[in-house]
Amino acid sequence: MTGTTNSSATTPAVTAVQDGQPLIEAAGVDMAFRTGRGRRAEEHRVLEDVGFGIGAGEFVSVIGPSGGGKTTLLSLIAGLATPTGGRIVVGGQTVTGPGADRGVVFQQDAILPWRTVRRNVEYGLERAGLPRAERAERAAEFIELVGLTKFADYLPKQLSGGMKKRVAIAAVLANDPAVLLMDEPFGALDYSTRVHLQDELLRIWERRRVTTVFVTHDIEEALYLSDRILVLAGGRLAEDFAVPFGRPRDPELRMGAEIQQARSHLWGYL
Numbered sequence: 001m002t003g004t005t006n007s008s009a010t011t012p013a014v015t016a017v018q019d020g021q022p023l024i025e026a027a028g029v030d031m032a033f034r035t036g037r038g039r040r041a042e043e044h045r046v047l048e049d050v051g052f053g054i055g056a057g058e059f060v061s062v063i064g065p066s067g068g069g070k071t072t073l074l075s076l077i078a079g080l081a082t083p084t085g086g087r088i089v090v091g092g093q094t095v096t097g098p099g100a101d102r103g104v105v106f107q108q109d110a111i112l113p114w115r116t117v118r119r120n121v122e123y124g125l126e127r128a129g130l131p132r133a134e135r136a137e138r139a140a141e142f143i144e145l146v147g148l149t150k151f152a153d154y155l156p157k158q159l160s161g162g163m164k165k166r167v168a169i170a171a172v173l174a175n176d177p178a179v180l181l182m183d184e185p186f187g188a189l190d191y192s193t194r195v196h197l198q199d200e201l202l203r204i205w206e207r208r209r210v211t212t213v214f215v216t217h218d219i220e221e222a223l224y225l226s227d228r229i230l231v232l233a234g235g236r237l238a239e240d241f242a243v244p245f246g247r248p249r250d251p252e253l254r255m256g257a258e259i260q261q262a263r264s265h266l267w268g269y270l
């Protein structure tokens with residue numbers, strides 16, 4: 001789906017997937033980079049035979065040691081790179097490049113400093129050729145969803161780091177992607193802003209149920225947000241961990257013994 005519909009913010013994103021099929025599927029995915037030239041050329045294997053399925057509406061995090069291939073995996077799903085082996089299928093189609101069905105939020109905000117909040121959120125809709133009135137309506141809806149209505153005419157430089165992050169999320173969601181890919185989106189923020197945005201993200205996700213793949217270094221963040229956690233270690237899928245906590249998440253969970261137990265289990269991989 002592109003941003004060519006005016007579905008309400010409470011409607012889950014429509015997906016092209018058939019019943020019972022995962023929306024995102026990785027099968028035997030290998031990724032190797034060549035470094036150096038001539039005799040010094042070396043092949044550096046980053047992902048090896050990685051396979052998993054992610055159902056429509058799931059929230060899945062990817063954790064693992066630094067350099068373990070998390071961002072590489074996300075870029076493959078986004079279509080920003082092509083695997084050297086195996087394949088990634090989204091909505092029944094093998095990924096061969098970026099597409100409007102997949103929205104990406106990076107650690108660094110991809111928002112335009114000269115555009116107001118409203119015009120940043122409208123950017124993708126302009127590119128998709130949506131008429132002005134529909135753009136305005138849709139932007140207002142998503143600005144409201146992320147709680148920035150009062151700031152719609154502000155420029156990014158007038159916003160805090162957390163608010164900028166919300167603009168980036170609204171701008172991506174306004175295009176109505178079937179899949180939301182997030183690469184350490186809260187990594188550069190202080191702890192309290194981060195915790196607040198985690199709750200905001202869950203609130204938004206619970207309203208729209210967009211299938212989300214979330215890369216993070218932070219085990220607590222992954223446990224608090226996700227249905228499942230994929231652990232990538234040494235380029236392989238070391239564990240597909242089912243998070244045992246109910247939804248909606250209780251903020252008290254962060255202090256509880258259960259999360260500590262799960263954290264120490266996952267800590268072993270990092």
Ligand SMILES: Nc1ncnc2c1ncn2[C@@H]1O[C@H](COP(=O)(O)OP(=O)(O)OP(=O)(O)O)[C@@H](O)[C@H]1O
Pocket residue numbers: 033034035044046064065066067068069070071072073217
């Ligand atoms: N374009 C590239 N060319 C060569 N090597 C690359 C390229 N992109 C990534 N790599 C290598 O792939 C490995 C995995 O990188 P990646 O960024 O996917 O890891 P990560 O798990 O996201 O790490 P971090 O947690 O530190 O962000 C690293 O060793 C990195 O140097």
